[in-house]
Amino acid sequence: MTDPKLIRNFSIVAHIDHGKSTLADRLLELTKTVAMRDMHAQMLDDMDLERERGITIKAHAVTCLYTAKDGKTYTLNLIDTPGHVDFTYEVSRSLAACEGAILVVDSTQGVEAQTLANTYLALENGLEVFPVLNKTDLPSSDPEKVLHQIDTVIGLVDTAHSVNVSAKTGENCLEVLERIVECIPHPVGDPAAPLQALVFDCYYDPYRGIVSLIRVMNGTVKAGEQVRFMSNGSEYKVDEIGIFDPKMNKVPELSVGEVGYLVASIKQLVDVKVGDTITHALTHNTKPATEMLKGFKEIQPVVFAGIFPTSSDDFENLRNAMEKLRLNDSSFTYEPETSTALGFGFRCGFLGLLHMEIVQERLEREFDLDLITTAPSVRYHVFLTDGSEVIVDNPSKLPALQKIVRIEEPIIEATILTRTDFVGGLIKLCEERRGLQQKLEYVSTDRVMLVYELPLNEVVLDFYDKLKSISKGYASFDYHMKHYVESDLVKMDILVNGETVDALSILVHRSKSTTLGHALCGKMKEVIHQQMFDVAIQAAIGVKIIARTNVKARRKDVLAKCYGGDVSRKKKLLNKQKEGKKRMKSIGNVEIPQEAFLAILKVDN
Amino acid sequence: MSGLPLQGLSGAGLRNAASAEPLGLYLHVPFCKDRCTYCSFVTTRDQGLQSATVEKLMADLKAWGAALGRPAVDTLYLGGGTPSLLEARELADLTRVLRESFDLSPLEEATLEANPGTVDLSWLEGARALGWDRISFGVQTLDDALLARLGRIHGGAEGLEALDLAAQAGFARRSADLMVGIPGQALDRVLGDARTLASTGLEHMSIYLLDLDKACPLKAEVDAGRAALPTEDEVADAFEGLQAELPALGLEPYEISNYARPGGESRHNLRYWRRRPYLGLGPSAASQLGAFRWTESGVIPAWLEGRGEAEIQELGAAETLAELPLLGLRLHAGVDWEALAVRSDAANLRPLFDAWTAAMDRFEAGGLVVRRGPRRCLTGRGMLLSNGILSTFV
Numbered sequence: 001m002t003d004p005k006l007i008r009n010f011s012i013v014a015h016i017d018h019g020k021s022t023l024a025d026r027l028l029e030l031t032k033t034v035a036m037r038d039m040h041a042q043m044l045d046d047m048d049l050e051r052e053r054g055i056t057i058k059a060h061a062v063t064c065l066y067t068a069k070d071g072k073t074y075t076l077n078l079i080d081t082p083g084h085v086d087f088t089y090e091v092s093r094s095l096a097a098c099e100g101a102i103l104v105v106d107s108t109q110g111v112e113a114q115t116l117a118n119t120y121l122a123l124e125n126g127l128e129v130f131p132v133l134n135k136t137d138l139p140s141s142d143p144e145k146v147l148h149q150i151d152t153v154i155g156l157v158d159t160a161h162s163v164n165v166s167a168k169t170g171e172n173c174l175e176v177l178e179r180i181v182e183c184i185p186h187p188v189g190d191p192a193a194p195l196q197a198l199v200f201d202c203y204y205d206p207y208r209g210i211v212s213l214i215r216v217m218n219g220t221v222k223a224g225e226q227v228r229f230m231s232n233g234s235e236y237k238v239d240e241i242g243i244f245d246p247k248m249n250k251v252p253e254l255s256v257g258e259v260g261y262l263v264a265s266i267k268q269l270v271d272v273k274v275g276d277t278i279t280h281a282l283t284h285n286t287k288p289a290t291e292m293l294k295g296f297k298e299i300q301p302v303v304f305a306g307i308f309p310t311s312s313d314d315f316e317n318l319r320n321a322m323e324k325l326r327l328n329d330s331s332f333t334y335e336p337e338t339s340t341a342l343g344f345g346f347r348c349g350f351l352g353l354l355h356m357e358i359v360q361e362r363l364e365r366e367f368d369l370d371l372i373t374t375a376p377s378v379r380y381h382v383f384l385t386d387g388s389e390v391i392v393d394n395p396s397k398l399p400a401l402q403k404i405v406r407i408e409e410p411i412i413e414a415t416i417l418t419r420t421d422f423v424g425g426l427i428k429l430c431e432e433r434r435g436l437q438q439k440l441e442y443v444s445t446d447r448v449m450l451v452y453e454l455p456l457n458e459v460v461l462d463f464y465d466k467l468k469s470i471s472k473g474y475a476s477f478d479y480h481m482k483h484y485v486e487s488d489l490v491k492m493d494i495l496v497n498g499e500t501v502d503a504l505s506i507l508v509h510r511s512k513s514t515t516l517g518h519a520l521c522g523k524m525k526e527v528i529h530q531q532m533f534d535v536a537i538q539a540a541i542g543v544k545i546i547a548r549t550n551v552k553a554r555r556k557d558v559l560a561k562c563y564g565g566d567v568s569r570k571k572k573l574l575n576k577q578k579e580g581k582k583r584m585k586s587i588g589n590v591e592i593p594q595e596a597f598l599a600i601l602k603v604d605n
Numbered sequence: 606m607s608g609l610p611l612q613g614l615s616g617a618g619l620r621n622a623a624s625a626e627p628l629g630l631y632l633h634v635p636f637c638k639d640r641c642t643y644c645s646f647v648t649t650r651d652q653g654l655q656s657a658t659v660e661k662l663m664a665d666l667k668a669w670g671a672a673l674g675r676p677a678v679d680t681l682y683l684g685g686g687t688p689s690l691l692e693a694r695e696l697a698d699l700t701r702v703l704r705e706s707f708d709l710s711p712l713e714e715a716t717l718e719a720n721p722g723t724v725d726l727s728w729l730e731g732a733r734a735l736g737w738d739r740i741s742f743g744v745q746t747l748d749d750a751l752l753a754r755l756g757r758i759h760g761g762a763e764g765l766e767a768l769d770l771a772a773q774a775g776f777a778r779r780s781a782d783l784m785v786g787i788p789g790q791a792l793d794r795v796l797g798d799a800r801t802l803a804s805t806g807l808e809h810m811s812i813y814l815l816d817l818d819k820a821c822p823l824k825a826e827v828d829a830g831r832a833a834l835p836t837e838d839e840v841a842d843a844f845e846g847l848q849a850e851l852p853a854l855g856l857e858p859y860e861i862s863n864y865a866r867p868g869g870e871s872r873h874n875l876r877y878w879r880r881r882p883y884l885g886l887g888p889s890a891a892s893q894l895g896a897f898r899w900t901e902s903g904v905i906p907a908w909l910e911g912r913g914e915a916e917i918q919e920l921g922a923a924e925t926l927a928e929l930p931l932l933g934l935r936l937h938a939g940v941d942w943e944a945l946a947v948r949s950d951a952a953n954l955r956p957l958f959d960a961w962t963a964a965m966d967r968f969e970a971g972g973l974v975v976r977r978g979p980r981r982c983l984t985g986r987g988m989l990l991s992n993g994i995l996s997t998f999v
Binding site for chain 1: 631812813814816818837838840841844861862877883885889890891892893898900916918928931932967968971973988989990991992993994995996999
């Protein structure tokens with residue numbers, strides 16, 4: 001085993017584009033963990049989606065060896081975490097595997113909401129945090145000002161030990177390694193105690209099966225041993241143990257403070273839960289720990305949407321794709337759903353909006369499926385006249401109005417950091433979305449922090465894009481769930497040629513229903529192309545029509561050209577038209593394009 | 606009997622098909638004096654290729670005539686391009702080879718396409734004397750400014766003059782093409798042109814909608830915002846205006862785009878919609894015979910040298926059956942649905958037919974299709990929206 005005194009486990013906290021992945025790349029180079037010839041940008045983000053969006057979706061761990069100025073060789077375990085608010089729980093578990101964190105802030109930009117949220121998460125987990133001010137090679141860099149912001153906004157971070165770097169050029173990055181050794185405490189634990197290893201992520205590997213990323217807190221785990229996952233008591237024989245350097249490399253054992261992976265004959269990803277504790281099974285020479293490590297939670301999806309294949313023939317393919325994707329991402333849930341409008345599909349639960357987008361994009365991309373996603377919904381608590389309570393995450397499944405006593409909706413607390421010139425617009429946005437202001441604070445002369453209580457159902461409807469557009473991108477946003485409150489919500493149905501399209505129903509606040517109904521009808525009119533027949537679009541609450549519009553029928557769609565002999569060409573033209581329609585859903589006589597099902601996201605709320 | 610001039614076709618099947626009933630024969634003459642701005646047909650301004658093209662057409666006529674065993678032909682159509690650019694002697698040579706290679710004894714109709722800007726009386730009289738008995742002029746519009754915009758080489762007056770000359774030359778069967786949807790074209794103008802043309806006593810009129818789906822100079826103008834196409838409503842109004850007006854002038858509709866005095870329908874064009882066999886020779890010409898359909902190469906030099914690639918398709922039973930309503934519904938007479946049911950049963954394709962019937966019932970409910978006895982036909986509105994209906998059959 002490695003002497004825990006020579007181990008440093010750390011994570012990097014940063015806002016998107018502040019340079020987390022670039023700094024990680026530099027650290028891997030400087031410690032010669034990755035040979036220069038194998039180096040590529042965003043080394044740790046190996047999913048295409050991660051590279052394209054510049055985000056980290058999955059946690060990664062990599063073990064580096066660094067010989068410090070004191071002449072000793074240290075084992076540095078970098079645990080790269082997702083940074084997005086959707087994955088707060090995962091982030092907190094990754095952080096729990098560390099003793100310290102580097103807070104990377106773009107010295108040309110300053111502190112953002114995501115930085116703030118993740119730094120607080122790190123501090124809550126008792127991590128030592130020191131700032132690294134990045135992009136000091138740029139002319140607009142102002143490390144002094146940013147450091148001051150960190151002091152004012154966060155306060156608890158040790159700004160005295162900050163390092164100014166340019167991760168892009170590599171300038172001063174060696175100093176970061178020294179600072180890690182100096183400032184971050186070494187792990188402490190009892191190698192002789194019963195095993196307690198924290199699972200901070202897991203994934204499916206086509207060759208090895210389920211791989212759990214672990215950090216040993218106490219005890220030692222070896223290949224061949226029988227281990228127990230404490231959350232559900234399931235036991236497995238350990239097939240392989242290893243570290244990431246950065247490739248998977250087998251080692252005989254992992255002990256106190258060490259970070260690596262564990263492979264056992266686990267069938268499904270859902271059997272491994274992030275935050276779980278692995279201990280030994282009771283055998284003639286091992287005994288289990290009595291307590292789990294703190295902080296374990298069963299994560300719950302908060303955003304729900306229907307996902308349907310555009311062509312009903314693809315239902316089985318979609319089911320297979322969902323099963324396969326879940327091998328990689330156990331945090332999204334799905335169950336079969338039938339919609340009169342869209343046929344067979346799945347009701348899916350996601351950790352948040354980004355997560356929803358990622359899942360949909362992966363399904364379409366990795367499994368080549370053409371999908372229709374319905375507007376996102378949240379989970380409502382509905383109290384019925386018979387005294388019972390039902391949970392509704394699909395507006396079309398809301399019980400009949402006369403059976404409902406009241407509905408409660410989830411409220412979040414949102415933190416927004418922005419430049420002062422956008423405050424007015426953002427306050428207006430929050431008010432329109434039924435927000436209640438909790439705090440308005442100047443964190444420096446030109447930056448403001450807004451804290452609002454907002455109904456989650458307002459946030460899932462395009463709030464984030466609006467925020468970005470109002471602030472021209474200069475606002476960051478983070479949130480956490482707060483509580484459920486009673487709310488005057490009504491179900492708004494959309495009727496197409498007199499028929500309710502269940503997949504278009506949404507729950508809205510009564511005060512906004514008329515405006516929203518008009519806006520939605522208008523948007524639907526824009527996206528539903530002219531057809532062979534007139535199409536009437538109506539918004540209704542119960543039997544009352546609150547808004548209506550009409551898509552006039554087409555007048556002309558005809559091939560009227562000379563040379564009748566060229567039948568093949570005519571058929572090609574008709575076929576091309578038909579292909580276009582395949583991407584649409586027929587409801588009665590009406591062809592409804594995919595985007596109509598998300599029209600609610602595009603209306604000016 | 607010699608082998609087929611085109612590789613990839615089955616000889617025996619085609620010969621049987623060609624002997625079962627008289628064929629239609631289409632010849633494509635691919636040159637023009639100037640290219641119209643809306644044109645996406647295979648044409649060339651290089652008249653240096655003219656004699657070589659005529660040679661090649663004659664060679665192909667001989668080869669096909671021999672390969673199919675000098676089959677009977679009852680309709681002829683010389684299209685283009687601008688067939689009226691052929692020298693009188695070239696037209697005579699072509700006609701002679703036609704007669705030698707094919708049995709023209711059942712011939713009912715022999716149409717020439719002509720550009721009003723390229724004909725004179727002696728040429729027309731010569732053509733008539735060779736046996737060509739029907740002439741179709743690409744008049745398009747009688748508005749000089751619009752003709753200039755279309756890049757036509759003739760003015761409005763020449764269009765009327767050409768029709769008159771043809772009558773003088775003895776062409777009792779005359780047709781004119783009228784175009785709807787030209788940038789700047791007003792509805793009144795379309796109807797006025799139709800009346801003027803009808804007053805010349807012609808027996809046939811084709812109404813084409815300008816459709817810029819392929820690259821052409823006019824499309825570039827429109828895309829660049831220098832010309833604006835009439836709106837869908839304006840075009841539909843004009844088309845419906847003609848649907849109402851032309852019958853009053855004695856021209857009854859018989860196909861989506863075609864109107865004729867009783868008995869004046871183009872028999873050659875009818876065969877396309879009735880799915881009767883035809884042989885097309887020339888670059889980009891299409892043929893349908895037996896189970897095969899093919900289109901010759903549209904690359905003129907390659908076609909000339911016999912190295913162009915033809916697109917050949919062998920049609921299965923379902924596709925063949927589907928083409929009956931696909932093509933037949935374009936005709937005002939529509940499709941005999943009971944006869945189609947019988948053919949579907951014979952081909953063991955009843956479920957397909959049932960699906961079509963269900964679709965037609967929906968269109969009928971929407972006022973796009975109507976029943977007349979056993980026949981199902983498109984209504985006037987159905988004609989204008991026919992793509993959506995006909996795509997049921999592709």
